[in-house]
Amino acid sequence: MRRDLELIRNETVKVWKKKRFAVIVLILLALVPVFVYAQMKIAQSSQGKYADWRAELRQRIADNTNALTSDRIPEEWKKWRVALVQQLQYYLDRDVNPNTPNAVRFTNTFLQNAVGLFIPLMVLAVASDIVSSERSGGTIKMLLTRPVRRWRILAAKLVTLSMYVSLILVTTAAVSYLVSGLVFGYGGWREPVFVGFKLNGSNMDTTGVHAIAQGVYMLMQLGLVWFSAMTVAVIAFMVSVLVRSTAASLVTMMAAVISGSILANMASSWHSAKYLFNVNLDLSVYLQGSPPPIEGMTLGFSLAVLAVWSLAAIGVSFAVFTRQDILA
Amino acid sequence: MQKSMTAENASVSVSSSAETERERESRVLREPPVLSVEHLSKTIRGRKIIDDISFDVRAGEIYGFLGPNGSGKTTTIRMLVDLIKPTSGRVLVCGEDVNKHPERALRHVGCIVENPEMYGFMTGWENLDLFARMQEGIGEARIEEVARIVRLDSRIHDKVKTYSLGMRQRLGIAQALLGAPKLLILDEPTNGLDPKGIKELRAFIAELAAGGMSVFVSSHLLSEIQLLCDRVAIIDGGRVIAVGDVHDMIAQSEAHTLWLFEDPEAGRRLLTDDPRVEVADGDRALLDESVLLALPGAVPTLVRQEDIPDVVARCASAGVGVLAVQRVVPTLESLFLTLTGGERDASGS
Numbered sequence: 001m002r003r004d005l006e007l008i009r010n011e012t013v014k015v016w017k018k019k020r021f022a023v024i025v026l027i028l029l030a031l032v033p034v035f036v037y038a039q040m041k042i043a044q045s046s047q048g049k050y051a052d053w054r055a056e057l058r059q060r061i062a063d064n065t066n067a068l069t070s071d072r073i074p075e076e077w078k079k080w081r082v083a084l085v086q087q088l089q090y091y092l093d094r095d096v097n098p099n100t101p102n103a104v105r106f107t108n109t110f111l112q113n114a115v116g117l118f119i120p121l122m123v124l125a126v127a128s129d130i131v132s133s134e135r136s137g138g139t140i141k142m143l144l145t146r147p148v149r150r151w152r153i154l155a156a157k158l159v160t161l162s163m164y165v166s167l168i169l170v171t172t173a174a175v176s177y178l179v180s181g182l183v184f185g186y187g188g189w190r191e192p193v194f195v196g197f198k199l200n201g202s203n204m205d206t207t208g209v210h211a212i213a214q215g216v217y218m219l220m221q222l223g224l225v226w227f228s229a230m231t232v233a234v235i236a237f238m239v240s241v242l243v244r245s246t247a248a249s250l251v252t253m254m255a256a257v258i259s260g261s262i263l264a265n266m267a268s269s270w271h272s273a274k275y276l277f278n279v280n281l282d283l284s285v286y287l288q289g290s291p292p293p294i295e296g297m298t299l300g301f302s303l304a305v306l307a308v309w310s311l312a313a314i315g316v317s318f319a320v321f322t323r324q325d326i327l328a
Numbered sequence: 329m330q331k332s333m334t335a336e337n338a339s340v341s342v343s344s345s346a347e348t349e350r351e352r353e354s355r356v357l358r359e360p361p362v363l364s365v366e367h368l369s370k371t372i373r374g375r376k377i378i379d380d381i382s383f384d385v386r387a388g389e390i391y392g393f394l395g396p397n398g399s400g401k402t403t404t405i406r407m408l409v410d411l412i413k414p415t416s417g418r419v420l421v422c423g424e425d426v427n428k429h430p431e432r433a434l435r436h437v438g439c440i441v442e443n444p445e446m447y448g449f450m451t452g453w454e455n456l457d458l459f460a461r462m463q464e465g466i467g468e469a470r471i472e473e474v475a476r477i478v479r480l481d482s483r484i485h486d487k488v489k490t491y492s493l494g495m496r497q498r499l500g501i502a503q504a505l506l507g508a509p510k511l512l513i514l515d516e517p518t519n520g521l522d523p524k525g526i527k528e529l530r531a532f533i534a535e536l537a538a539g540g541m542s543v544f545v546s547s548h549l550l551s552e553i554q555l556l557c558d559r560v561a562i563i564d565g566g567r568v569i570a571v572g573d574v575h576d577m578i579a580q581s582e583a584h585t586l587w588l589f590e591d592p593e594a595g596r597r598l599l600t601d602d603p604r605v606e607v608a609d610g611d612r613a614l615l616d617e618s619v620l621l622a623l624p625g626a627v628p629t630l631v632r633q634e635d636i637p638d639v640v641a642r643c644a645s646a647g648v649g650v651l652a653v654q655r656v657v658p659t660l661e662s663l664f665l666t667l668t669g670g671e672r673d674a675s676g677s
Contacts, residue, residue, distance in 0.1 A: 006462070013458065014450075014458075019449075145441070147433075147507075325372075326412065
């Protein structure tokens with residue numbers, strides 16, 4: 001056990017010294033202010049246009065309802081708009097502003113938008129070369145000729161990876177909160193958010209809707225994002241075991257993640273696509289109550305698909321790594 | 329920094345090894361083998377890369393593993409340290425099966441397989457620290473010690489990517505020595521080193537062996553093995569074609585003698601007429617070409633050493649001036665010819 005902790009420490013040190021995490025933090029520090037600025041501009045322009053938030057909300061509802069009557073809008077978009085209109089109406093009826101600008105709301109929106117591409121890409125920065133770099137650098141020969149069983153080394157790498165994934169998520173949320181707070185203020189933890197919207201055909205079922213604090217919503221969202229990020233990490237881990245070159249492993253995984261977000265937008269009539277891991281990554285749609293990319297997908301379904309993919313990836317990684325001949 | 333790796337201890341080890349040469353040999357013979365390779369075979373994609381290799385390495389001996397490039401040396405070494413699983417056969421280190429219990433067997437092994445690749449983005453010290461943590465009971469004192477042994481202590485806190493090849497080699501050796509192994513495996517350790525570095529490495533290896541460590545060295549250069557090793561296994565095409573004392577093998581193989589005359593034509597005629605001498609020109613001359621550089625125009629021959637004085641005397645009496653007579657070390661090719669020619673069998677240690 002003590003040896004295993006030492007192994008985990010070794011792997012953590014390697015990733016750290018490679019400055020992967022530093023790069024991720026720099027990217028966040030460069031990008032988040034850009035998003036904050038954009039959000040600030042939006043807030044300013046609507047402040048000038050509307051008397052208060054209720055007027056703005058009514059206008060949005062009217063705009064989206066009008067759009068629904070147009071024939072040119074594809075069916076999936078309509079569904080999404082129906083859901084949005086009904087949610088906005090719900091907020092209006094209960095006199096709750098869904099868009100008060102504050103750091104917690106900004107962070108929630110940011111995480112929501114980052115879960116599909118941005119966070120997977122940051123996770124890949126660590127996951128893609130955690131094994132393949134040892135092979136392309138030749139250090140695997142030193143690593144595997146020490147008196148430690150191979151599965152222990154791989155397990156240490158997996159634990160290290162999951163720690164970094166968690167760290168990346170927490171850092172993303174923290175940077176987002178701290179930077180946006182400068183502009184929007186650091187409040188908003190207790191503001192209510194309605195969850196539990198259910199879509200039945202084209203009708204929104206609001207019987208299960210209840211309010212939770214925005215801070216709680218953020219925790220729930222972080223949990224879901226973590227799950228989806230871990231799935232990406234573990235599959236990238238497997239690719240990293242299978243592929244010798246770090247570039248090849250990174251490109252493979254990026255292609256998988258990006259094609260997932262493309263598929264989610266176009267494959268709504270190809271139903272079996274819902275078993276692919278990459279269309280299931282956006283778990284936060286379930287929390288928002290927006291319609292899922294493919295009909296029949298639920299939170300439980302997506303979690304199950306991701307879990308199956310993850311377990312299979314871990315199984316393949318260990319099976320290959322412990323048996324594989326290190327030929328060159 | 330460029331000082332000899334072994335300056336301090338070289339004299340000690342030389343005297344001690346001279347004094348106990350015989351004793352050591354007999355002690356070594358009594359002890360069980362540190363490394364025991366039994367009927368090792370490896371088939372990759374239907375091709376038999378390694379075919380039924382067996383040999384033993386005893387405690388404190390420097391064992392050579394000689395073969396041309398592509399003969400299966402590196403594949404064999406990778407099987408010795410569990411990087412490749414053998415198709416059949418087994419490797420025992422201090423009685424432990426490397427494939428079944430790597431965590432026990434590899435405790436006694438330090439190795440460098442091909443190039444000594446370490447993490448370039450970390451310092452030498454951090455690299456050693458990393459590998460020290462993978463094994464029980466290696467503390468900071470030991471890391472300091474091995475850094476000093478390989479004379480890297482002045483640069484140990486620099487990033488490895490700034491190291492020269494020689495320094496990386498030494499860091500690799502330091503890593504291999506961390507766990508005070510009973511067996512050190514070095515794969516073509518002199519590759520890429522300059523002559524001075526090679527000489528230092530040789531002295532260093534001799535010193536380690538004098539301290540009781542077994543050293544297993546692979547090379548494609550016969551002279552390298554000859555200078556370094558006690559015993560040798562010669563591998564070609566994935567098979568061990570001979571195992572034995574390296575000096576005996578060389579003594580048994582055809583050694584060329586070069587003759588340089590004042591009058592090359594007369595000299596050549598004289599040698600051709602002599603029944604004890606075989607002129608070995610052209611294809612028969614399996615010579616290292618650099619040897620001929622020193623004696624341009626020399627006649628390569630095969631002749632028994634005891635006949636040389638007589639042949640020289642005949643030349644002199646015939647009025648053919650002899651400028652030089654030189655015996656040259658056989659090349660790996662000529663040793664192969666001897667071994668595979670079936671004339672003399674050096675196998676069976």
